[in-house]
Amino acid sequence: CAECCAAANTQGILPDTNDCSDKLRMYKVVVPDSTFTCIFATSSDIISCPEIMKWNGWGYSDSRFLFNKKGQAEFTGKRYRLSGMILPSLKDWFEGTFGASLQHKSPATVSAIYIYFFNAVQPPTLNEAFVEDLKSVGIPFSHDAEDRVFRAHGHCLHEIFALREGKVGRVPDLVVWPNCHNDVVKIVELACKHSVCLIPYGGGTSVSSALECPPEETRSIVSLDTSQMNRILWIDEKNLTAHVEAGIIGQDLERLLNENGYCTGHEPDSMEFSSLGGWVATRASGMKKNIYGNIEDLVVHIKMVTPRGVIEKSCLGPRMSTGPDIHHFIMGSEGTLGVVTEVTMKIRPMPEYQKYGSVVFPNFEQGVACLREVARQRCAPASIRLMDNEQFQFGHALKPQVSSIFTSFLDGLKKFYITKFKGFDPHHLCVATLLFEGNREKVLQHEKQVYDIAAKFGGLAAGEDNGQRGYMLTFVIAYLRDLGMDYYVIGESFETSVPWDRVLDICRNVKERIIRECKERGVQFPPLSTCRVTQTYDAGACVYFYFAFNYRGLSDPVHVYERVEHAAREEILANGGSLSHHHGVGKLRKEWMRETLSNVGMGMLKSVKDYVDPNNIFGNRNLL
Amino acid sequence: MAAKPPYSHRDPMLKKRDDFEDILEERRNSSDLRYALKCYTPVVYKGVTPNAASLLKTTVLQSDQLHYVVDQLSKETGVAADVIQEEASAILEEMAHRQQLSTVRFFAFTLSKAFKALFRSIHVNEEGIQRLQQAIQEHPVVLLPSHRSYMDFLLMSYILYTYDLVLPVIAAGMDFMGMKFVGEMLRMSGAFFIRRSFGGDKLYWTVFSEYVKTMLRNGMAPVEFFLEGTRSRTSKSLTPKLGLLNIVMDPFFKGEVFDVSLVPVSISYERILEETLYARELLGVPKPKESTSGLFKARKVLSEDYGSIHVYFGQPVSVRSLAQGKVNRCHFNLMPRHIPRRPSDETQCFVNDSAYSLVRAQEENMVLKPWVLLASLLLQNQSQGLLLDELTEQAVWLRGLSREYGAFLNWPDHMAPSEVVSSSLSLHRDLVKISGGRVQLALGGQAGPRQPCSSPITEEELMNQAVVVLSCTSYRNQALHVFLRPALLASAIHIATSAKKEEVYNSFSFLRNMLSNEFILCPGATLQDFEEACYLLGKTGALQMSQQEMQVTDSGQKTVNFLTAMLDPFLQGYQVVCRYLCEEATEALTEKQFIPAIRTFIVRLILAGSLRYYELLSSDLQKNALAALLRLGAIRKIKVADNVTLKVNRLMVNSLEDTLGGKLPTQKAVAARL
Numbered sequence A: 001c002a003e004c005c006a007a008a009n010t011q012g013i014l015p016d017t018n019d020c021s022d023k024l025r026m027y028k029v030v031v032p033d034s035t036f037t038c039i040f041a042t043s044s045d046i047i048s049c050p051e052i053m054k055w056n057g058w059g060y061s062d063s064r065f066l067f068n069k070k071g072q073a074e075f076t077g078k079r080y081r082l083s084g085m086i087l088p089s090l091k092d093w094f095e096g097t098f099g100a101s102l103q104h105k106s107p108a109t110v111s112a113i114y115i116y117f118f119n120a121v122q123p124p125t126l127n128e129a130f131v132e133d134l135k136s137v138g139i140p141f142s143h144d145a146e147d148r149v150f151r152a153h154g155h156c157l158h159e160i161f162a163l164r165e166g167k168v169g170r171v172p173d174l175v176v177w178p179n180c181h182n183d184v185v186k187i188v189e190l191a192c193k194h195s196v197c198l199i200p201y202g203g204g205t206s207v208s209s210a211l212e213c214p215p216e217e218t219r220s221i222v223s224l225d226t227s228q229m230n231r232i233l234w235i236d237e238k239n240l241t242a243h244v245e246a247g248i249i250g251q252d253l254e255r256l257l258n259e260n261g262y263c264t265g266h267e268p269d270s271m272e273f274s275s276l277g278g279w280v281a282t283r284a285s286g287m288k289k290n291i292y293g294n295i296e297d298l299v300v301h302i303k304m305v306t307p308r309g310v311i312e313k314s315c316l317g318p319r320m321s322t323g324p325d326i327h328h329f330i331m332g333s334e335g336t337l338g339v340v341t342e343v344t345m346k347i348r349p350m351p352e353y354q355k356y357g358s359v360v361f362p363n364f365e366q367g368v369a370c371l372r373e374v375a376r377q378r379c380a381p382a383s384i385r386l387m388d389n390e391q392f393q394f395g396h397a398l399k400p401q402v403s404s405i406f407t408s409f410l411d412g413l414k415k416f417y418i419t420k421f422k423g424f425d426p427h428h429l430c431v432a433t434l435l436f437e438g439n440r441e442k443v444l445q446h447e448k449q450v451y452d453i454a455a456k457f458g459g460l461a462a463g464e465d466n467g468q469r470g471y472m473l474t475f476v477i478a479y480l481r482d483l484g485m486d487y488y489v490i491g492e493s494f495e496t497s498v499p500w501d502r503v504l505d506i507c508r509n510v511k512e513r514i515i516r517e518c519k520e521r522g523v524q525f526p527p528l529s530t531c532r533v534t535q536t537y538d539a540g541a542c543v544y545f546y547f548a549f550n551y552r553g554l555s556d557p558v559h560v561y562e563r564v565e566h567a568a569r570e571e572i573l574a575n576g577g578s579l580s581h582h583h584g585v586g587k588l589r590k591e592w593m594r595e596t597l598s599n600v601g602m603g604m605l606k607s608v609k610d611y612v613d614p615n616n617i618f619g620n621r622n623l624l
Numbered sequence B: 001m002a003a004k005p006p007y008s009h010r011d012p013m014l015k016k017r018d019d020f021e022d023i024l025e026e027r028r029n030s031s032d033l034r035y036a037l038k039c040y041t042p043v044v045y046k047g048v049t050p051n052a053a054s055l056l057k058t059t060v061l062q063s064d065q066l067h068y069v070v071d072q073l074s075k076e077t078g079v080a081a082d083v084i085q086e087e088a089s090a091i092l093e094e095m096a097h098r099q100q101l102s103t104v105r106f107f108a109f110t111l112s113k114a115f116k117a118l119f120r121s122i123h124v125n126e127e128g129i130q131r132l133q134q135a136i137q138e139h140p141v142v143l144l145p146s147h148r149s150y151m152d153f154l155l156m157s158y159i160l161y162t163y164d165l166v167l168p169v170i171a172a173g174m175d176f177m178g179m180k181f182v183g184e185m186l187r188m189s190g191a192f193f194i195r196r197s198f199g200g201d202k203l204y205w206t207v208f209s210e211y212v213k214t215m216l217r218n219g220m221a222p223v224e225f226f227l228e229g230t231r232s233r234t235s236k237s238l239t240p241k242l243g244l245l246n247i248v249m250d251p252f253f254k255g256e257v258f259d260v261s262l263v264p265v266s267i268s269y270e271r272i273l274e275e276t277l278y279a280r281e282l283l284g285v286p287k288p289k290e291s292t293s294g295l296f297k298a299r300k301v302l303s304e305d306y307g308s309i310h311v312y313f314g315q316p317v318s319v320r321s322l323a324q325g326k327v328n329r330c331h332f333n334l335m336p337r338h339i340p341r342r343p344s345d346e347t348q349c350f351v352n353d354s355a356y357s358l359v360r361a362q363e364e365n366m367v368l369k370p371w372v373l374l375a376s377l378l379l380q381n382q383s384q385g386l387l388l389d390e391l392t393e394q395a396v397w398l399r400g401l402s403r404e405y406g407a408f409l410n411w412p413d414h415m416a417p418s419e420v421v422s423s424s425l426s427l428h429r430d431l432v433k434i435s436g437g438r439v440q441l442a443l444g445g446q447a448g449p450r451q452p453c454s455s456p457i458t459e460e461e462l463m464n465q466a467v468v469v470l471s472c473t474s475y476r477n478q479a480l481h482v483f484l485r486p487a488l489l490a491s492a493i494h495i496a497t498s499a500k501k502e503e504v505y506n507s508f509s510f511l512r513n514m515l516s517n518e519f520i521l522c523p524g525a526t527l528q529d530f531e532e533a534c535y536l537l538g539k540t541g542a543l544q545m546s547q548q549e550m551q552v553t554d555s556g557q558k559t560v561n562f563l564t565a566m567l568d569p570f571l572q573g574y575q576v577v578c579r580y581l582c583e584e585a586t587e588a589l590t591e592k593q594f595i596p597a598i599r600t601f602i603v604r605l606i607l608a609g610s611l612r613y614y615e616l617l618s619s620d621l622q623k624n625a626l627a628a629l630l631r632l633g634a635i636r637k638i639k640v641a642d643n644v645t646l647k648v649n650r651l652m653v654n655s656l657e658d659t660l661g662g663k664l665p666t667q668k669a670v671a672a673r674l
């Protein structure tokens, strides 16, 4: 650990210190105003921070949507551009789309107090010997109910819904906070020695039930929280790589690199809260993958601690032909093989110029045709996303009251132009949002190329603002689910990847299937069933579905929700879509793994697991 | 044959059916011209592609599917791709419909006149129409009418026009193209034409299937075709053809549409226009080539009374729900969807099962007129005939039985049975004669008064009489599906060597297998059919069943006799075919010679007085028997030069004959097959 600190020091990243035991203070120095920063106790009793993060919803406690006394929607807090703004049309859209009403509230029934003070949480099953040994090696840990509950879930609908109702299932018995790679090695050794189940925990943004504790697990379950392993250990400007601890959170990583003039360019929508280790463990994908690549393109070297020992490659060569790439056993392993502790990843100089854009198409078909052509010509901007008509309308509903960046007067004009002059039907048109990055001249050139292609498919440039707002909304959209849940509306998103020729078919069929299933399962109001194409590839695209419905009158809404999502996934598979493009499998999608990988494929993965972790120390039971 | 729970939950009597509405009534009370010119604004499929109709041909010609096959053919044959593409374009020209509203209006007008002249009423179930309208908006729709008459598809379009529904495009046989003017008129009313046989012609197949699929995918109009492939000359449903059904299901399998709705439609005619025409055809009087003048020679037809028509639009069947758990759509995940592929076994099996259940759905909703029952009774009493009172009494009994079995019987209950009987008889006066209070089939021919039941002396006389008998059987056949399963059981009990349930089941299974080219019997559903038959016979008290045995009750004798008599001609027919093959057929018998030869054989037997069923002269029965024997491997086809000869396994044919006649236990026949 001392070496890494030293190494980091030479890069000028870490403040001058050679004592890693003073880690906590140091952390604060490194990221003084990190919005995710937890409040540390000075002792080893580290308490995470419900004051800053919601315990039963998405994101920061201070940021949330609500309907104010006048019945207008409002986004609280100061963190986002939308913060503090009034959204005048959201109410009508909300009530109209879901048949919901502000009169019918379904607030979270339970406050945190209940959970922690009224024994809603089972007392921990502690492995005393393990705890003793932990103490002796000086690794901080906690068995406070609050800490345990916080790390017992990701952000699947059923997980959040249960919390809102005060229902807590099996939670970890203990949380440990390793400081560095060596700490992890020690913890894993102890876990093996005392037969303890370990579940790595990064940012907790999983949407695949990956963090859920298997209820059938009888051993003591220890959540291994990587949040303290959050330093950039070195930056290599010659090779444009950085060596980073895996617990670092996306926004911190970007900010720290930015300070040095670099970026990774890896921006999943969850980057405010998800961790580097989590990305590696789930094969994450970032919005700007067209320039920077997905996580598998970004990593150069990975270090992982397994029950068998540490796995890593011997050099930093950019590509190797040394048999199957062992990185690919690690990436996507979802915490079943070990803990990713350090990652060397590619970095890029920060782009000199960024420009948003948007294009309106007369219909979704034309939009998809355009994206396909852009992919064919391999000229996709950093990001290009196509929303269907429902999402376009939704986007409109999120327009804030007058404000400089939102130039609603012009927008109004534009809408007029689109709907009246060009004969676009407001119930069919759809919009693509674009983000260009790079050298200014090239960006402008690139922009022209893309708009020219769009024009061939009837696309009209619809301005930077629309584009920018589109991307900003991706960060606040997760907050909207909490608002819905206050008014009997539940929902979720899920994704897939699919060959180009099936994009339209899969979109239509899955959306329709959702509507059908809702009806058949007694949902009283038509659901919101919408999609967008979020990534383009040479051979296909990533499609994202949003689905939400009003659950008034249903006795078990979560069950209904799960059945519908299940049906939707079957539909996806029947239409040639993949089980997952980037969310991963976790426990939510396990049942389809065998048909996805073939028997032999499953056998291969199993034998790796059996070799690496014969006693199932990493017992979260994801994937297999 | 585990005992399943009784069938109470699917008691055929509880089947709920819609009410009918006569659409001619309004025609009789208001202007046909105004009707033909009415404002016609049908609702369309919600996902309809704009300009689909005008782009149809281009879409087909530019489809990946066609390009792929054109390229492939070009590589195989060395013919330039654009030449083949031209050819495809010509095929499409020959095939495509050119529906236009003006022609439709013309038909609306002329058909109104014609229908009013021909028919008393055209009854349609309006709830079915409403369901159809709903279905049309939701998903691409395929209309699957039964096929008994040339009238069928004009009638269908007429009804849809009347109810302001989107007019269908109809797959029609090329035979119509012979009639130039009519052919073109039909084309303009929405028919498209397919060659009768294009077996290995890949290009033709591709153009054709792409054409149909494009129309479905675009959802511009319902596609209509006849599952049975051709008009049934016997009024029995025909074994479904799978080609088109495969094509219309394909877009669903490939995820190109969310779902496809299949709507079985049952069209029942009280009197079939082509009645005697069909009988002649079946007897081997060559089919008159369909020509315009031929159709119009039917002028005389216009002065006759053809009673009423019932058209029942069945419950739309979702291909998606049908396929649930039976077809794995992932099958198409690993290859581009435009590359032609044989359907998987699973898919083929599914399409086949679906086809059968759709034909059964058609059968179930066929309206039966009292005459159908009368014809059945008269055929069973050919020699003596029946006294009018007797006939009425029996008909009332049979009415009860058929209702118990779930028949969709249109018997006017408000009329006295005797009235019902006499009005039925009068509508079919060509087929019956009443003398001295005795009702009989009109077998006398034109040759003045003859002794009732006199055997024919000349072959010509025989044929004339057979025309009447076959016309009559075509009515009886309408009711066959109602009685089929119990009749198979009754016959099985009859030929089984003991009353052991096991034994009876074996016989049942044997008969069912033997006759599965003759009737609509879903492959693989033997047990289900057996249980259904047991249930029906048991429920009417005709059968007593213990754990081991099945016994016909005294009171059930009448039912069982009736049922056995119903199947008897078929069983006799198959035996005669077997006998012919064993006794008379030479090594050199070709497939082509089979029908004339067997006909001669049967004529001889009848004239000699050793065979009494004239209906064995029906080439339909003969062909079906041959097909069954081929299927069972008792005959093999051998290609010799240009001819296909039939190689007979005499031992096996012989044992099949004996088993059919109840002379050999079923076990043996089964053994002989091996």
Ligand SMILES: Cc1cc2nc3c(=O)[nH]c(=O)nc-3n(C[C@H](O)[C@H](O)[C@H](O)COP(=O)(O)OP(=O)(O)OC[C@H]3O[C@@H](n4cnc5c(N)ncnc54)[C@H](O)[C@@H]3O)c2cc1C
Residues within 6 Å of the ligand: A154, A155, A199, A200, A201, A202, A203, A204, A205, A206, A207, A210, A211, A226, A246, A247, A267, A268, A269, A270, A273, A274, A275, A276, A277, A278, A279, A280, A281, A282, A283, A284, A285, A286, A287, A334, A335, A336, A338, A339, A340, A341, A478, A582, A583, A584, A620, A622
């Ligand atoms: C609103 C929202 C938006 C999202 N957008 C995106 C997106 O754009 N792109 C995308 O790819 N995903 C997205 N996700 C999914 C999620 O953010 C990713 O799966 C992310 O990679 C998870 O990282 P995490 O640090 O939160 O991991 P966690 O949720 O803490 O853990 C996820 C899994 O990884 C394992 N794990 C975590 N850290 C380690 C480690 N160091 N070593 C070994 N195993 C580990 C855990 O055991 C668990 O099985 C989104 C989720 C939400 C809620």
